[in-house]
Amino acid sequence: MAVVGVDFGNLGSRIAVAQNRGIDTITNEVNNRTTPTLVQFNDQSRSIGESALSQYTRNVRNTIGQLKVLLGRKFADPVVQHEMKWVPFQMVEIENGNLGICVTFQGEERIMAPEIILGMLFGQLARTAQGFLKTGIGYSVVSCPPYYTDYQRRALVTAYRIGGFNPLRVVNEVSAAAYGFGMYQKDLPDSHDQKVAFVDLGESCLKCSIVSFTKAGMKVLSSTYDPTLGGREFDRTLATHFAVEIQKKYKIDVMSNKRALVRLLASCEKTKKILSANPQAPLHCPCIMEDIDVSLMINRSDFEEIAAPLFAKIKGPFEAAIEAAGVTVSDIAAVEQIGGAVRIPKVQALIKEVFGQDPGRRLNSEECIAKGCAMQCAVLSPKFQVKKDWKVRDVNPNGITIHYTQKNVDGTNGDVEVSEIFSFNNVVPSSKMMTFKNGEEIEITADYSDGAKLPEGLGSRIGTFKVEKVKFPQGGKILDAHVKVKVKLDDNSLFLVESATLEEEVEVEEEKKVAKKVEEKKDEKKEEKKEEEKKEEEKKDSEDAEMKDAEEKKDEAPKVDAAPSVEEVEKVLVKKTRRTPLKIVSDINAPMTEKQILDALEQEGKMVAHDQLIIDTAEARNTLESYVYDIRPKVRGELAEYYKEEEATKFVSELDAMEEWLYEEEGENASKSTYVAKYTELKKKGDFAINLQYEATHRAECIKSVEGNVAHFTNWAKSTDEKYAHISEEDRTKVLNKCAEIQAWLSLQVAAQESKKKFEMPALKINDLRNKQDELYKFANPVMSKAKPPPPKEEKKDVPKADEAPKAEEAKAE
Template sequence: MSVIGFDIGNENCVIAVVKQRGIDVLLNDESNRETPSVVCFGEKQRFLGSAGASSAMMNPRSTVTQVKRLIGRRFKDPEVQTDLKIFPFDTSEAKDGGILINLKYLGETHSFAPVQILAMLFSHMKDVAEKNLEMPVVDCVIGIPSYFTDLQRRAYLDAAKIAGLKPLRLMHDCAATALSYGIYKTDFSSTGPTYVAFIDIGHCDTQVSIVSFEVGHMRIVSHAFESNLGGRDFDEVLFGYFVAQFKEQYKIDVNSNIRACIRLRAACEKLKKVLSANSEAPLNIECLMDEKDVKGFIKREEFERLSSALLDRVCIPCKKALADATITVGKIHSVELVGSGSRIPAIAKLITSLFGREPSRTLNASECVARGCALQCAMLSPVFRVREYDVQDSNPFSIGFSSDEGPIRTPSSNGILFPRGLSIPSTKVLTFQRSSQFHLDAFYADPNELPAGVSSRICTFTIGPLQGSNSDKARVKVKIQLNLHGIITVEAAMVNNIHFHAIFQ
């Protein structure tokens, strides 16, 4: 039996496995450590991962990328609509308000939910792991963004289940990064906690966590995020710049041609990487469209000027994480910068200015989440013996409950059952006086904490029927848990020590 850590990124996936002598990142069939998060449907077969990325140009409208942006979201969300304008595949609204991805496959049009596409990616990652290890893979820990809602977390579990995986935990990306950083450290102070800021600038988002380390223990003090600020946004700045330039210089409209858009975006991503190490960079694409070869050129100064609005937003989640942790910049021992979008020099300068120190790059920027997830999986699995190390994550959103009679209030909670920053997992027991079946509604108590466009409603639990009660009003005890995945569940409902069902809706 093996234990695996999965980082299903918006652009690439990474698989890490714990072995007797440490942690290894597994190679895919092309001997690469990262696998593209791509599912492509050809005329007669389906291509996954690297094969999907290679086939994307031949089947642009049947190639699904960045499915992580769509999982557990509503079709009419403003953020979703903005993303859909970039994607080449067709989408429509499902009956439940979700998203359907409409693709041509085997000569017919098929509609897939994002969770099905994600399950295909999980299945491919599972196959890659099993080929490497030559044994079945079931137990795993999966990295997710801290801003994922209850619905998105459930969708991830559903996708993993479809693929034949058993997630032992959905772990926040920054928590996984902190674990892969802290478990090997031996120089933490013995007189008090050591605070480290982890800044993860990924392909589509920015996450920041302040983490407290002590010997044998780590605790997430605060989470902050910007769900719409990542490497791809800087790519879009370059894309827009060259679209305008080519329209004026070559009289072509790149936006009118799907293949041209895909090629130019890929070229802009490479150009951004070149600008990270050089002060200027050229762009050359043969036969972009209308049989025209195009050339472009940009300096790093110009790129930073065009990206100034994006760069200004980088510091916002950093300041919020510090404020929520109620500590000053001076107490931060180190700043760890990771993520595929973290290599832009201007971002490092901003973080240096904010924290008063150069950010460290102790960890592998692309592999740290998967490595941390693999470590956590080993800790949770009965198969492995791992050094005693306590990982204490925290709840990113305040969660409240209401019943048929109104909001549920307790003396210390001010109407919030699971406050933001509360350790997870966490359990609460509520007592009701009821004579018949009733409902409990879970909701996010502060909409300002959520990503834009996300509904405050989480779910509804039906408690009953209460046939076991012998009086007009019986005392009903309901055990509610914010579990290890960060998902709200009703663990038990009892009347006079008799268990009743709680139905999730």
């Protein structure tokens, strides 16, 4: 199971995987590292990511984007109301004031929640990763913008689960990038920290974090944002400007036509990018509406002028981050940039104005968030041994205030107390303990501290939590009692009431074993005792010194030790702290219940299977259609001689009928099995001639090959070469006979084939020829390659005896 990280971007999302060799970003089906955060609904199926983008302008009303901005917002939210002017799809209010997105899918009008649609995008990312990794995904970490409230984070986790992910953590996207950055820094100082500012200007939000790094870990000192600033705002500003120009020059109102607006925005984005590298840029928008091609120009200084209100807001989050971190500009060692829109030259200049230095490029702006998430997931996973001791301290930029009250004994509501339990830029995770008097039900309501500080429109309510009416547990005299409630801001910056415990100081009667003098209790043993005392006295005389020690010890030890005793159970009063866990009833503001999430998950599974069937069906139709176009000219062309005239005519008319059927309603929308059956049927007829053609074109060459083999083995068997001298006459005869047999068969078959027409089933088939050739080889080759017998061994000459040798020598000398 792989461990992955997901950067959920408003324009595009990325997924990275932690593997033993490092962290890699996964490319999608068209080899891009970023997958468009777009989902399109069509007549039959959905198109997600790249395919949604490529067909965007064909079906604008059913192509859903801006999901990061819309997630976790109510319909009445001013941001949603503002978006309606720009997005091509329709939005409506559904139950609880929630936002519903209207789409036409499979011929039906449907209303879907943003988290369901986002779940589809996440599902696509998961499938891309699984396809790349050839394995399932285990745990994962997903990023979100720092401003996301508790409700939005829960909506994100919901979507993430619907997409089939198993979320281990939701992290601030800038912190994720900083995490990846810090992990790879080898030169962090020992003695002091190094402070780095991270600036992210993506599609939908400007973010800034100041992070302190040491060898031991990283601390996020501050995290600020402005969700009204992002690349899309510049596109919209340009679009507004050009709409006026277009009206003047071409007399058309592009703002009134959603398809035209989508085209204009896409062109403005291109123009904006060109302006980042050039002093002027064209705006080309072919066929924007009413078949009009738009062509205009803009220069960079004009762009900076019309976008001045946006540029004026850029410095705010940077300055706020510096102030919240309690640092000065000179404390900041470096500024690192993330996000596509940070490339705008004016943005670069404003960063330099605030921080006194150009932003660095040590981060891979496109991939760093996904990689940071994957790395964090690897550290959390027991499967990887990576810098587990590198500590991370993140902050939550939104303070949380609780209102709490305890009912009076008469059932009336008690006074409401207010406390900011987690302040602005509070460390995550954090927990706080609250103590209440024992008694009646406790109610806690959690809200974001200062609603005005949250991005516009986001509800500040987190949830209400009731601690059940406290019942006195049985037994004991209660000296003191109170309720301890632990509230937590968890690793995902989610607020929760983690536990509630009744703590009681009680005096309870307990049984205790006590030693008692035997004489007091057991009269019947008095005699024995007397005897013992006697013995004691006798000892006294002889063990003076020892006795002295014993006396001393007797003083320290309980009195009962002084005399023989027995243990007895006695009731005593003991003070104790008794802890009883109490039930908490949480009513958290969340977009979906667990049951709804599971239902959505099941629905998504069905849709994925349906999408696959649609893809397979389209492929089957395509195969059938291509076959018709491919085989038809051949039937009258290169394959003509392999069909009888009437067969060819019949087949061509069947192909013509098939073509017609394919473009009729029935043929457009048939099932996969219908296409496959029709294709198989046609292919049988086409293959018949193709096979005959193959036989005809390869026959001569195969006959030649068999004849060649016959000649080869005949020559071999007749050879007088020394090499074959060991092959017996009998074996040679066998081979010659086999060659003659094969030759006779061949001559017979060739004669039979000569009388056949090209469109008739051949008498001599290629396969038979190959089999005969094999038969000959298998028969003749083992005979002719028999190994030569080894030469006979030389006889050993007699060795002269030892005593005879000198004699010979002597004889030689004479």
